[in-house]
Amino acid sequence: MVLYEREDDRCPRLCFLRLLAVLCFLAVTAAPSHPAEKKGRETHWILISSTHFPVLTDAGEPAGREVAVRLEQMRTEFAQLLMRSQLKTPVPVEIIALKGHDEYVRAAPGRARDAAGFFLRADDRNYVVLDALEPDSWRAVANDYARLLQDYNYPPAQLWFDQGLAEYFSSLELDDKQAWMGADPTMLVSSKENPEGAPSGKARSFADILSASTWLGIPELFKTSSPVSLSPDAGQNRLFSAEAWIVLHYLVNQDKLSETGTYFGLVELQKLPINEAIQKAYGMSAEQFGQAVKDYFNSIEPKLRAAQGTDRARGAGALHQFPAPVTADVTGTSRQDVSEADGDALLAEMEIRIPDRRDDAMKTLNAILSDPKTENAAAHRALAWDDMSNHKTDDAITELTAAQQISPKDPWTHYYLALARYLAAQAEEGEVHGLANTMVDLRAVIDWHPEFAEAYRMLAMAQLEGGGAHAALDSIRVAVQLSPRNQEYLLDLARIYVGGKKWDEATELLNRLTNCPEEKIAREARNELHNLPMLRQYGVPPQAATADQVSPQARPAQTATVPQAASNNDDQEETSVRAQAVMVPAQPDRRLIQFVKGKLVAVDCSQPPAAVLKVAEKDKMLKLRTENYQSLVLIGADKFSCEWKDRPVMVNFKAGGKEDGDLVSLELQ
Secondary structure (H helix, E strand, O other): OOOOOOOOOOOHHHHHHHHHHHHHHHHHHHOOOOHHHOOOOOOOEEEEEOOOOEEEEOOOHHHHHHHHHHHHHHHHHHHHHOOOOOOOOOOOEEEEEEOOHHHHHHHOOHHHHHOOEEEEOOOOOEEEEEEOOOOOHHHHHHHHHHHHHHHHHOOOOOHHHHHHHHHHHOOOEEOOOEEEEOOOHHHOOOOOOOOOOOOOOOOOOHHHHHHHOOOOOHHHHHHOOOHHHOOOOHHHHHHHHHHHHHHHHHHHHOOOHHHHHHHHHHHHHOOOOHHHHHHHHHOOOHHHHHHHHHHHHHHHHHHHHHHOOOOOOOOOOOOEEEEOOOOHHHOOOEEEEEOHHHHHHHHHHHHOOOHHHHHHHHHHHHHHHOOOOOOOHHHHHHHHHHHHHOOOHHHHHHHHHHHHHHOOOOHHHHHHHHHHHHHHHHHHOOOOOOHHHHHHHHHHHHHHOOOOHHHHHHHHHHHHHOOOHHHHHHHHHHHHHHOOOOHHHHHHHHHHHHHOOOHHHHHHHHHHHOOOOOHHHHHHHHHHHHHHHHHHHHOOOHHHOOOOOOOHHHOOOOEEEEEEEOOOOOOOOEEEEEEEOOOOOOOOOOOOEEEEEEEEEEEEOOOOOOEEEEEEEOOEEEEEEEOOHHHOEEEOOOOOOOOOOOEEEEEEEEEOOOOEEEEEEEEEO
């Protein structure tokens, strides 16, 4: 491109002015302009909020509202599937709906770029990121979202159940008024995943797999802890998923989910063999059960295949059509404008968690913070998260202090400040600095999100360090109730039992955790058990015992941290010590867990939090006690009620005498 060509030596001033004008124009048009400095432009980002979901979007209000409505519908339908009146969300879920394919691909990791959405799961918050302009983009995360809700709202179960329920739920189709369920989910791919509209040869449908394969036996399916354990062949993994899906399909549509709850009580709590548990729960042998599922599949296969083809109509292949669980016209939402700098920072706060997006996210955040006009709390917060992930807690606290100055009431800043202090104490193997401020921050977080399990867990450990063993016990029990499958919470509960000198409860729970499939949890539980007898007998950890009490040969090299509350009456002091494990056998509760199906006659809550349940079984009345009804394992109800009576129930308990015992779990029919 020619910027300047002299036309006449007699007019240098005119030519110079022309050149200057061109250069000024190029400089203005080429200079970077931050979105926040553009005048008169409509807000780029908006926040659409429904009852349970905040949706940050740059795709406009109609698209953002549709995403919020569909997610509310999904959530309600899953609650109905699990027969729950309410669902718990102990980790906040945030939605980002981007305005098109290019914007989505720039934010998505790896293979998620070929889908219409992806799910990003973490301890502090969960992200759902969608291509808002892709039809039914929410379906891309249905399976992951179902697994999330299972973890939070259903007791620990075998892998086939979790896998099958997630696959079954991912067949859900929705519009503003209607819902469909029961189709083969592998035939319902989005146009982005499969432009031809039919399953590719590389990923056969579940119906094709089940028609052409030799099925796993039901006992083999039920005992599988990982599909990879079956075979390194990916085909075997697909067969596991397909068979888990059709078994759940059978159980849901034959109204056998209550029997499935009985099965899990027998196999998980009473430790019955799988074949025996199937016979007792379903009233048929494992072979008969497997044949019933095959017969069921053969009966519905023609209907399932109706979903195949490029011109598939909505709901084709589904076995059930019903009114949408929540209709669009009654789903309330609100709109809030978000500045471009704030929206960009919130997007970068998500992207910084994706390894191949981190560098670009850091550039965005630093650019925002370099200008006083665009500096915001979300950008400081995101950098603090990155600092904590790299063990730079001092830098994180500096960023969070800046964020708090900008937005003093921001709940995420309160949470991350508490987390940074907690991580610093772990790294130093010492006490939490600013313990009182940490507890204030965590209570502010709980006020904002009353179901935030990790906030309760951190509050419990802070309370224990401050000498409040009873308060710590209350807080950790809430965390366990909110996230019943989190084994780390149970380990913390056991440690708080130790700190409060509840030796029997600690012993029973630690013995159970030694069988945890997570090796780290099992190892730490064994260490705690080794320390427990010395703590109980002498009131000090093993390394504080004298040589006369413990011989050097009895002291292995392994160490563990044992928090212990002081024994003074006002419960105001606490001692944290590093304890060396001592190989002393614990004395577990070896009573067998028994099972009874009967009628709950009445509940006596006269000595809370303990409760005594009167359960009639034929001509016998059992009195079953729980030390704390708030931490009792419940199935079929969201919350324990002292008003229950004349309710059919199934209970697991440990017998005390002929007509009394200690309650382990309670299932309402």
